[in-house]
Amino acid sequence: MFVNPEVPLESLPTLDELDWQPLHRNFVLRLEVRKVAQVLTVCAGVAGVQLLVAAVADLSGFSWLFPWVWIPVAAWIAIALAWPILDVPRRGYAVRDKDIAYKSGVLWQTETVVPYNRVQHAETGSGPIDRSLSLARLTVFTAGTAGGDLRIDGLGEDVAERLRVFIIDRLRGLEERAEGAAAVDGADS
Amino acid sequence: MLFFFGRTVRKLVANGTNVLASAAGLFVLLKQHVLLAATAVVLVLLVLAVVAVIRYLHFRFKVDDERVLIRQGVVRKTQLDMRFDRIQGISTEQSLVYRMLGLVTIRFDTAGSTGNEGYLPAVTPEFTDLLRERVDTSAVAPSESVAETRGAVILRLEPRDVALVGLTDPRVTQILVAGVAVLSFLYQGSREVLDALFNVAREAVVGVVGLGFLAGLVVAVGLVIGVVGLLILASIAWAFLRYHGFELRQEASAVSSHAGLLTRRDVVVEVSKIQQLHVVQGLIMRRLQRFRLDAVPATSGNAAPSSDAVEKLRVPLLNERQVEEVRRRTIADENPAMRIAPECDAYVAVSPYFMWPGVLWGGLVPAVVATIVLSLFWGAAGLVCLAWIGLSVPLAWLRWRRQAYLHDDDGLASRSGLLARRVDAFGFRKVQRVTVRQSPLQRRRGLATLSVSLASGNVSVPFIDHDTARRLRDYMLFKAEVNNRPWY
Numbered sequence: 001m002f003v004n005p006e007v008p009l010e011s012l013p014t015l016d017e018l019d020w021q022p023l024h025r026n027f028v029l030r031l032e033v034r035k036v037a038q039v040l041t042v043c044a045g046v047a048g049v050q051l052l053v054a055a056v057a058d059l060s061g062f063s064w065l066f067p068w069v070w071i072p073v074a075a076w077i078a079i080a081l082a083w084p085i086l087d088v089p090r091r092g093y094a095v096r097d098k099d100i101a102y103k104s105g106v107l108w109q110t111e112t113v114v115p116y117n118r119v120q121h122a123e124t125g126s127g128p129i130d131r132s133l134s135l136a137r138l139t140v141f142t143a144g145t146a147g148g149d150l151r152i153d154g155l156g157e158d159v160a161e162r163l164r165v166f167i168i169d170r171l172r173g174l175e176e177r178a179e180g181a182a183a184v185d186g187a188d189s
Numbered sequence: 190m191l192f193f194f195g196r197t198v199r200k201l202v203a204n205g206t207n208v209l210a211s212a213a214g215l216f217v218l219l220k221q222h223v224l225l226a227a228t229a230v231v232l233v234l235l236v237l238a239v240v241a242v243i244r245y246l247h248f249r250f251k252v253d254d255e256r257v258l259i260r261q262g263v264v265r266k267t268q269l270d271m272r273f274d275r276i277q278g279i280s281t282e283q284s285l286v287y288r289m290l291g292l293v294t295i296r297f298d299t300a301g302s303t304g305n306e307g308y309l310p311a312v313t314p315e316f317t318d319l320l321r322e323r324v325d326t327s328a329v330a331p332s333e334s335v336a337e338t339r340g341a342v343i344l345r346l347e348p349r350d351v352a353l354v355g356l357t358d359p360r361v362t363q364i365l366v367a368g369v370a371v372l373s374f375l376y377q378g379s380r381e382v383l384d385a386l387f388n389v390a391r392e393a394v395v396g397v398v399g400l401g402f403l404a405g406l407v408v409a410v411g412l413v414i415g416v417v418g419l420l421i422l423a424s425i426a427w428a429f430l431r432y433h434g435f436e437l438r439q440e441a442s443a444v445s446s447h448a449g450l451l452t453r454r455d456v457v458v459e460v461s462k463i464q465q466l467h468v469v470q471g472l473i474m475r476r477l478q479r480f481r482l483d484a485v486p487a488t489s490g491n492a493a494p495s496s497d498a499v500e501k502l503r504v505p506l507l508n509e510r511q512v513e514e515v516r517r518r519t520i521a522d523e524n525p526a527m528r529i530a531p532e533c534d535a536y537v538a539v540s541p542y543f544m545w546p547g548v549l550w551g552g553l554v555p556a557v558v559a560t561i562v563l564s565l566f567w568g569a570a571g572l573v574c575l576a577w578i579g580l581s582v583p584l585a586w587l588r589w590r591r592q593a594y595l596h597d598d599d600g601l602a603s604r605s606g607l608l609a610r611r612v613d614a615f616g617f618r619k620v621q622r623v624t625v626r627q628s629p630l631q632r633r634r635g636l637a638t639l640s641v642s643l644a645s646g647n648v649s650v651p652f653i654d655h656d657t658a659r660r661l662r663d664y665m666l667f668k669a670e671v672n673n674r675p676w677y
Contacts, residue, residue: 012663098670109632112624113662115670142621143487143644143676150622174673 020092026133027154031084033129039077046073093152102152114150116170118142124160136160250309271297273323281317283453293317344511346435354432354505355425357473364420432505439518446502458502462486463519464645465615468512468529472608479506484519487644520616527600531610536593540636543592543652544585552581594650603650613648617668619676625658
């Protein structure tokens with residue numbers, strides 16, 4: 001007999017009481033490396049443009065402007081280098097029985113949840129710098145367009161691998177149960 | 190076999206039309222050497238025919254109980270392996286040549302992000318039915334209420350309706366707007382060119398007809414009206430090509446559409462595989478109280494949800510009663526009481542703060558930047574750009590008026606649009622990923638944007654209460670997680 005009792009909305013589990021797991025400690029360092037590379041590129045670019053402009057055009061009247069350009073650049077550098085220290089503590093993931101959640105963002109904050117029974121496959125990956133800091137990222141793919149994926153950067157290598165295996169295990173268990181349910185449905189009708 | 194013959198003919202015809210154009214050019218070039226040119230054309234055709242034969246010899250397919258295997262390629266060989274239970278739907282296309290030969294082209298739609306979509310050219314309709322049966326049996330068992338009415342016609346479009354489809358095609362308006370924009374750009378950029386064009390046109394008219402300036406103007410206005418009329422006519426002609434004899438039918442566990450004047454297209458979508466319904470109503474449609482409806486199954490590849498690569502089931506014109514009828518037959522299993530018409534009291538408006546980002550990023554910022562840039566060149570005249578801020582406010586207000594959502598126990602519908610109105614409706618069970626997002630403004634006001642990924646694209650409900658967004662998210666997840674029936 002099929003029963004479908006009503007569920008009081010208040011009793012539904014919410015994400016708010018979740019215990020968000022922080023990312024790996026080295027992830028701040030990893031982001032700082034990336035930021036330093038960006039800062040160096042931008043500095044080289046600004047300096048190059050200034051030299052080029054000074055060489056090509058006679059702007060002796062505007063030459064006082066050149067040092068001032070570096071004020072906004074310096075401000076940007078300060079923010080860029082401080083950003084990972086603000087950013088990383090605000091990221092976190094939570095593994096639940098039926099889904100995996102991830103939150104991130106300093107100004108624009110997002111919380112994303114993917115149920116295991118919608119996952120198509122999961123993969124872990126890491127670049128050379130990631131590996132030297134023993135970091136890895138986990139990507140969980142769902143069906144359809146490319147936008148439906150969940151990507152968690154900056155996990156510990158062992159954590160990412162354990163999570164991947166856990167999710168795949170869950171997926172398999174849920175699929176078997178779904179097949180069982182479909183068989184029962186078929187027998188009913 | 191018929192299959193082989195049909196394929197060769199198709200290749201020949203397809204390549205032939207390409208060649209004909211260049212052949213015509215060749216004849217013009219080599220007027221003196223007609224014989225030489227003719228030989229060249231025959232030679233090219235021969236080569237194409239040989240290529241076609243070789244390609245078709247390397248095309249093999251196999252169907253067994255579980256899957257379809259398609260193997261093809263001469264130099265780079267590919268093999269496509271599709272399991273029946275992963276096939277979202279089978280669509281067929283019948284071009285004019287195929288119709289004479291009694292053949293169809295099959296296209297398989299599969300979900301997933303690999304972008305591999307299979308197609309089988311030149312097979313008999315009986316074979317298609319066989320394949321459809323296989324897909325049907327591997328699909329989820331249909332509910333009885335749907336199964337009883339096999340092959341029943343849900344709705345049919347008369348020629349008058351098809352003409353209306355052409356008339357209300359948004360592309361007509363888009364082309365007109367683009368044309369006006371290009372003309373005004375020409376007017377701004379190089380007035381001489383336009384003046385010269387206008388003079389030539391006027392002198393031609395005056396010279397030929399021998400009329401005065403006023404009559405010339407009348408002729409010019411007539412010309413514009415003629416161009417618009419021609420566009421509308423072309424649009425109507427296109428509508429007839431695509432939708433002539435449109436029929437929406439109820440199959441065993443699927444809904445199918447059949448339409449087309451020359452090339453007949455059958456689109457079959459399994460009801461259980463429909464992820465979402467779109468209802469769109471443009472300005473003209475609104476006057477006529479008509480809607481357009483799309484039933485979208487899971488998209489394959491990286492195709493954008495709006496692109497035609499996705500074999501969605503489109504009903505180009507229907508009234509409110511028919512919208513309800515189609516909804517009942519497609520997603521009623523999932524959401525028994527869902528309302529999807531854009532006009533409904535049950536819609537909940539989103540927060541008025543929804544207008545702020547529109548005014549800020551769409552109005553204030555571009556206007557200020559444009560003013561600064563243009564003031565450098567034109568001085569005070571650049572201040573004209575500030576008027577854009579005034580214009581962006583009513584636009585943002587219009588968008589806010591359209592933006593609304595409504596939900597019941599099983600699904601959600603989100604309405605949006607500027608002039609046209611569009612409703613995206615889906616069942617909570619089809620959810621793939623849920624995101625709650627807060628911008629700095631939203632955080633201060635306790636608001637959030639709820640964004641839902643489906644296998645057929647994203648639907649978002651912006652600027653609702655943070656608590657509401659979280660409750661909706663938790664409820665959706667609950668619905669998706671307790672139900673063990675496959676979502677596809």
